[in-house]
Amino acid sequence: MQIYLPIAELAVSAETIFFLSGFVGMLSGIFGLGGGFLTTPFLIFMGIPPAIAVGTQASQLVASSVAGSLGHFRKGNVDLKMGMIMMVGGLLGSFVGIFIFKFLQYLGQIDIAISLLYIVLLGGIGGLMLMESFSSYFFKRGANIKGKFNTSQMSPFILSLPYKMRFPRSKLFISALVPGGIGFIGGVLASVLGIGGGFLIVPAMIYILGMPPILVAGTALFQIIFTTSSATLMHATFNNTVDIILALILVLGSVVGTQIGVAFARFIKGQQARVILAMIILGTCAMLSFDLFVPPLDVYSTVME
């Protein structure tokens, strides 16, 4: 069924978008990742203008992060104080991100910037996943990484930062600038790329903050609600690039897909599945690179202002 997107001002096939976000939702259900970094490139491949893909994807992530963090919240796995500090940084970051986005738009480089950043991002994540899968396949790792986390191992630079704060839930005494800074980067990513940035925030919270791993996912999702909400709001206000109809189809697809994924997760062997996911991510990266590095059919492009 063709459906007209009022903000994007074009007609797309509703089923294709639904299945696409359902597929990404399924992957996020299986692997517990946000999936924003796959949906946006897929939307771009479908001919949705990159700016609208980013703005709309941010709003879809609001829905999935609310759903995800509610689950963690009920289990008590959210450090609210830490989340709030990260949120402040995140809101600032999303604001800065919108300015970067607008500036790139003004330069006429937004499309290539989005593509390039996604290539780096997907190449990095996919490559790391593949490497990790292979190395753990060939050398069965015995070392328990959990042993590493305690504040005494923090670098002197982080310990020297001012505005120290106590985070009772995480049992941490650390400068507010650190979680704020991590949130800030998440906020910039949300505005510029339409992703939650969990793949970056979660390791940062584990390795830099030294938070208890059980609190990390819930707290990260909690702050992603705010960065993506703020990104949605600002993309809608300053860019008019949030298409509510597209967002609704995406949300619907991802909700259904995630449930299927969660149900599937039990029957899937982690090792092989991770390799497949890495392949999907690297494939998307390759497709984006192809569009960027292969001479275009027409080197000229025209837009009406």
Add this chain to the structure above:
Amino acid sequence: MQLSRLILTFSLILLGTGMLAVSQAEAEEKPPFTFALADDAVRITTGFTGTELVVFGTVEEKGTVVLQLEGPRKTAMVRRKEPVLGAWMNRTWLRFDDLPVYYDFAASEEGQEFLPDMATRQRLHIGLDTLEHPPRKKRYDDKVVKEFQKALIRNKQTQGLYPLEPKEVTFLSEGFFRVKFQVPANVPSGEYEVKGFLIRDGQIIHEHTVDVHIGLEGFSSQLYVFSKDYSFFYGLLCVLLAVTAGWLSNTLVRRS
């Protein structure tokens, strides 16, 4: 008998002249070149996938009928990609003002011979080549500018917003014609015009213009207007909707 015949003849003559007068009046009222749209507007709804804009018209005089469908005029930004470290980036650009966002035309004759001189055509924008006008700021030499002008029209043709070839003017009977314009799904909304010209010996004898509104209708339109005029509240609505959807999906899943 004689008298009655005389009266009959006389009244017939009277009637005849009367009819003549009426038909003369009719002829005077009947415009030599006119047309109207089958629908007065193109409505873009949620299910819109493009449509046909049908024009019916009459022409009483000899000549070539030319009909144009023109969108609102805006500025076109043309960018040129060049490889930078292997990646194709937009490097050079030119702006062209006063270009229709959509343009299509139909003619009852093939070829170019019937068209008036370039100055007239340029004034009335008859023909795709009249859209090749100078950029806002001429920052490159003529050869480069020409490339940009050609690219602009080529890009718009690829987008389906400028025609690849003229549409047909079909004569259904003597002096009665029909034109079908194919409006694509990605047509930009706005106030359009159907401009018609009757051309004979390279001269424009008659002109006629009909306005046509191409725009979002119903729910789509309300959303569009809301998103532009109250963009902050539209954004808030998007966020609220997403939060509700997330909350709903979580509670539904928990229950089942």
